[in-house]
Ligand code: SF4
């Protein structure tokens with residue numbers, strides 16, 4: 023279903039926020055798509071990296087719900103080729119951060135059963151809490 | 157000395173705010189002032205006549221008109237001086253309208269005080285004006301055009317037709333340039349060679365054009381009206397007078413090498429003609445590859461091969477041919493040395509040079525020409541892709557600009573390929589991968605549409621890489637279709653890279669020889685992007701075509717004709733008048749240290765036989781930047797002498813009361829002073845504590861003068877100039893920034909806040925920024941309080957030592 027994009031103040035606020043966290047000036051993205059062609063993981067993504075940039079430019083915060091931002095592995099192939107010198111991995115990281123900073127815990131410590139707790143290596147806790155808790 | 161002062165009412169514009177009678181009365185008592193009058197309209201017939209009569213009657217030798225801006229009526233009063241028999245440099249204006257009445261309209265008393273002070277400053281300044289003679293120089297009509305591509309040809313023909321003597325110099329063996337290599341031209345599809353060759357022929361028949369092909373400029377000295385140009389004609393080893401281009405020599409020649417004109421898609425011999433329609437139409441020997449010339453270089457043998465010589469029916473081959481050296485006297489120069497195409501090897505992800513199927517657009521041009529001539533050429537296959545913006549709009553390789561022609565030439569090439577396929581009943585599948593289609597010229601959008609109509613598919617997306625699947629003959633291309641938001645991966649028989657334009661190696665060399673600057677995009681810099689688009693910052697040197705920036709044929713031709721018109725405008729007068737406001741040396745003060753020699757960006761200063769600095773009056777632009785380098789005040793600038801500016805600053809501070817603050821503003825004539833006039837016009841008020849002093853360039857304001865201003869009692873000093881990219885004076889903004897830094901450092905030594913000095917680069921529309929910055933200076937002056945007397949003394953005692961520390965040892 024097509025949804026109308028409304029260009030409101032909050033859209034710009036969202037763009038500003040991502041820009042300030044990532045340190046990238048996202049408005050200079052030309053939407054040329056070089057990043058997408060360069061990215062080795064596009065087959066697993068739901069939107070292309072360039073599309074991620076576009077959504078941020080227009081402040082479409084639904085970009086936060088995409089798989090793409092989690093799949094980006096920060097391999098930096100896009101950055102190496104972007105004709106405008108942008109680093110998309112920083113943008114993806116910023117979007118992940120915005121998700122994480124909502125303080126929603128996707129795993130709760132109390133939900134982990136003692137049996138599971140015994141089996142899991144310490145690094146799994148670190149990884150899980152790092153990416154999935156606020 | 158007899159000074160006459162006139163204070164103008166400006167029909168109420170001034171007198172309604174400023175008490176002009178009081179001003180006149182006050183300055184009447186100044187030394188050397190014979191009288192001070194006030195009058196309703198100084199610029200009127202009557203006002204002008206009054207000055208003329210007074211000069212004659214009272215033998216006035218200086219006249220000061222306290223009225224509006226000198227930018228407004230300066231010329232009027234210069235003419236009045238001439239009519240009165242007074243040297244025009246002995247009449248000056250003080251601006252009490254734009255700089256006083258109009259911006260201090262809400263404080264009549266302060267406005268009158270300031271107007272009085274401004275007039276006093278003017279008196280102290282004009283007292284030291286010297287009569288100057290305008291320098292006149294005879295000028296001829298001989299023009300050098302460097303580079304004989306379409307732009308150079310057009311400029312040469314225009315000038316030749318108008319009766320100017322043109323020397324057209326081309327480094328290649330034939331004229332014609334890049335256009336000669338094109339297939340057809342957009343948006344009309346004219347065959348490039350067909351429309352170019354008649355123009356090339358016109359060059360040889362025009363009796364005012366002397367053609368120097370296969371020639372190189374090695375040195376250029378001098379200036380507008382007297383350039384000395386050194387030129388080398390390379391030996392062609394074939395006499396151009398007698399060669400009839402029969403081609404028998406080439407048939408006989410056993411050597412075969414890549415043909416550079418054909419972008420190496422075909423071969424030529426070691427004796428060859430650069431192209432079918434070459435001008436001059438003669439063969440030449442390529443010294444690198446000729447067997448005889450090679451042997452001669454290696455072992456001194458002169459009897460190797462010589463097959464061509466044996467078959468030539470005209471006897472025109474001369475293996476002993478030597479270079480010729482020429483010296484030309486030239487009045488003006490046009491540079492049309494063009495571009496090189498971007499080296500696609502610098503984008504390795506596109507595999508140019510690695511994959512046979514990847515071509516650059518110029519190669520495609522030649523393939524199309526060759527094919528239409530019926531020659532055997534490579535098969536480009538059925539499915540063809542164009543990649544746009546290769547080497548343009550790409551920070552990764554350092555070219556931010558758009559090359560402006562590639563969208564159109566790719567459209568043209570795809571149209572030509574499609575067309576010839578359709579004629580042959582064949583099928584082609586063509587895709588153009590673009591970032592943005594830029595089809596902005598006359599008839600271009602229509603041309604784009606007609607190409608779409610033919611079935612060429614335009615896909616918005618910049619390919620990221622080209623690779624080959626194992627075992628495949630074809631090349632694979634990966635790109636996002638940014639409109640569909642999907643990745644495309646597809647194989648093509650041929651991929652054409654639409655390479656961008658860069659300044660040619662030849663242009664770089666010429667720019668170095670002529671010492672003309674380049675802009676940040678790497679192309680040659682015009683004097684003003686809007687109003688002097690084909691002038692350079694060096695008088696008498698003009699630029700046109702792709703050396704100035706990427707452009708298509710219509711624009712190159714238009715620019716070339718523009719340079720011809722600019723040259724005619726200059727040379728047609730038979731003589732040129734030069735502004736006498738230039739740097740000069742007080743020989744008695746010069747101790748021969750030589751520090752100034754390297755300070756002038758125009759290479760104007762040298763040391764004479766007696767080891768005294770001299771300024772070449774023909775070259776000096778009068779910026780005054782050099783003055784900061786002289787420790788003994790020996791270097792000086794006419795009309796803005798050290799003593800004059802010092803006196804002006806002193807006068808600006810003389811009525812300052814304990815409670816007053818005073819900000820000295822040095823305004824360059826081109827941007828800041830003009831801006832201050834507009835601010836006046838707009839009645840945007842600013843601090844009444846400001847005193848604007850006009851200078852040619854703020855680089856004229858030496859660190860010493862700024863420090864002296866503080867020593868004399870200034871609370872803040874502000875400098876304004878043009879933006880770096882629009883000032884006509886080379887290096888001046890950097891120089892000011894350096895000076896300001898130095899001053900700030902020294903102020904800190906005595907414990908004065910460095911914030912009291914500021915520099916800003918204005919554009920002339922900053923009507924609110926200007927008052928804002930001056931008010932900010934006033935606030936700083938107020939907040940920081942009065943500078944104690946002992947600190948001022950300390951500055952005045954130490955400045956020489958601070959600014960020229962090594963002087964101590966001398
Ligand atoms: S490569 Fe750079 S400019 Fe091009 S779409 Fe990606 S982020 Fe934007």
Ligand code: SF4
Pocket residue numbers: 057060061062063071093094095096097098099100101110111114
């Ligand atoms: S950094 Fe992320 S978006 Fe860029 S190429 Fe790598 S995975 Fe793709």
Ligand code: SF4
Pocket residue numbers: 544545546548549557558559560561562563564591592593594654656
């Ligand atoms: S003309 Fe077209 S292809 Fe060339 S640089 Fe500009 S946008 Fe890119």
Ligand code: SF4
Pocket residue numbers: 738739755756757758759760761771775776777778779780781782783793
């Ligand atoms: S620096 Fe400026 S004023 Fe000094 S000699 Fe050179 S052009 Fe003339």
